[in-house]
Amino acid sequence: MIQVITDKDNWEKHISNFEVSDFYHTYDYHNIAKGDGQPQLLIYTEGTITIGLPLLIRKIPDTVFYDATSVYGYSGPLYKNLPANFDNTQFSQTLIEHFKSQKIITVFSRLNPFISEQHRVFHGIGTLEQKGVVVSIDLSKNITQQRTEFRRRLKGQLNKARRHLSIRVADDDGSYQQFVDVYWETMKRLNARPMYFFDDLYFKTLAKSESFETKTLLAIHNETGKTIGASMFIYKDSVVHYHLSGSKAEYKDLMPTKLLIDEMRIMATELGLDNLNLGGGLSSANDSLLQFKTSYSKNLLDFYVWKLVVIPDIYTNLIEKQGLKNEPDYFPLYRLEEI
Template sequence: MIEVIEEKKYWDEFVSSFEESDLYHTFDYHMVAKEDGIPVLLKYSHANTCIGLPLLIRKIPNTHFKDATSVYGYPGPLCKNIPDHFDSAQFKNELLKYFSSNQIVSVFSRLNPFIPQQHRVLKNIGEIENKGQVVSIDLKKPIDLQRQEFSKRLKGQLNKARRHCTVKKTENDKELQMFMDIYHENMDRVNAKTMYYFKDDYFKKLIKSNSFQTETLLAVHNESGEVMGGSMFFYKNSIVHYHLSGTRTKYIPFMPTKLLIDEMRIKATARGLTHFNLGGGLSSADDSLLQFKSSFSKTMLDFYVWKLVVNPEAYHSLTEKFKLGNHDFFPLYRCNNQLVFSTK
């Protein structure tokens, strides 16, 4: 049967019972990233098998229906004691029973490329779709072997950056504010979409969480003492993620973000972490952002999303009502009020 967990204490205890989990599964991250959704962790147990599926339940405007989505990032189901011959039929039945009884029309979740059993758990339940690739640095390799995968151009850029700036970790509110200001300056410069703008409270809650570690690094110009740029990373268990970054316009030629990523690579390796996820390109494209990240590593992982239509009749009715034409978007009826999907 499905048990719904909504309280932090029980949510944290359940997530910590899995050997493989990421910060995107935590209660704290869901509370930071929930927007207009209600965070729930669906717990399924049968014999020795246990599955946890974190979701955000949202009302569909002007209807009595709801839908479910995942937080932005790399969540998906947690699982343990999943046999090679796992039959998802009973799990599927229990999920559909829960979704139907709660008037949930559709479900969407981003999956985690570092938890391979997610595909086995969701097999024959809806559709799993490849949305592109993400770049990962294998931190299990020695530091010098990691660096061998850097492009020649990147190595030269890092040498230049190290001559001109010093890296430090933010240690107080004033330094965190510097990062937030630089980040928003960067977003303004590139005409970023609304989804990439975050309120100050978002950054502060990430820093304060004790469910995962957040580290923000600043690149300081050696001559002027001015902060050139900053990058935010966070991690839980063995995976560190490159989250946000920004560079002051006048310091773009120094490319401080590349130096900050390299510094976090060195730090994470020393801490015994195993994977450094740099993410992918905007809208799943093989674009300049993906090329920037792939200059650090040749390891590319496929990134997938999971889509499930629970109530086809209601889904069709909602889609017709909104008269949409972008058939790649899911759920289609939210196309008008949602922004472009990204694997960043």
């Protein structure tokens, strides 16, 4: 049986019943990050077993069909009372029947590297594909132990940054706007994809949600008093995520972003959290961004995505109709022209 949850009260009630969850699974985050999709939490029950799958349902343009995707970040399925010998045959059949009844052609979900049994939930259903790694700082170690794992160069850069910068927590509309301004300036300078240009409401809603905690930190240049860097971190239970960040190009030699991460590391350790997730490279690549993050930690976790073609013949027709060539790294392929 699949139950479709769309209202906040029931959504949050179900999320709270799962053994492990993250802020990416909450109603508020789905409502903030929905874009042109409609948030749905699918709840499957089989005896005492419960599985939850949050998705965004999107209309496929110029058709009567839909597809489903996950929010930006790390979501994937949640579970309760999942036995070690779980046979997901009935779950698979019920899930696919539900998607077909809703004319959903494809389903895509990013998985959460910190929720260990997600692979077993999806075993044999569609395709699980490793897309890279994420870097995590183990906060169960004390602050001094964590720092011993930093690269020597990073330690020197942090020492320099602390001589010139101060860190402040954004706690009012004015300071949140400073974060937004720095972030937007950075995205424009990097020619970032449109999906990264969030509006003011996005940031303000994240900051004020009661479903998770948001810490927005500002790096202040001591000599001028200017905000030269800003980072947003979000957590719900035991993992804090490095979510969004920006810095001013003219102060790049002071490494404000590196100091912001280090301050959050200390703060999160004092809060009793377990991990600081720095994420991976750009589009999961092994690039300079990933190398920057591994300067803090060599603790790498595999990052997977889940892909499911529910109705293969219609999926093929949609691709052929647009005359698209095969791009194995993009899914669903018929949306390739939207990026």
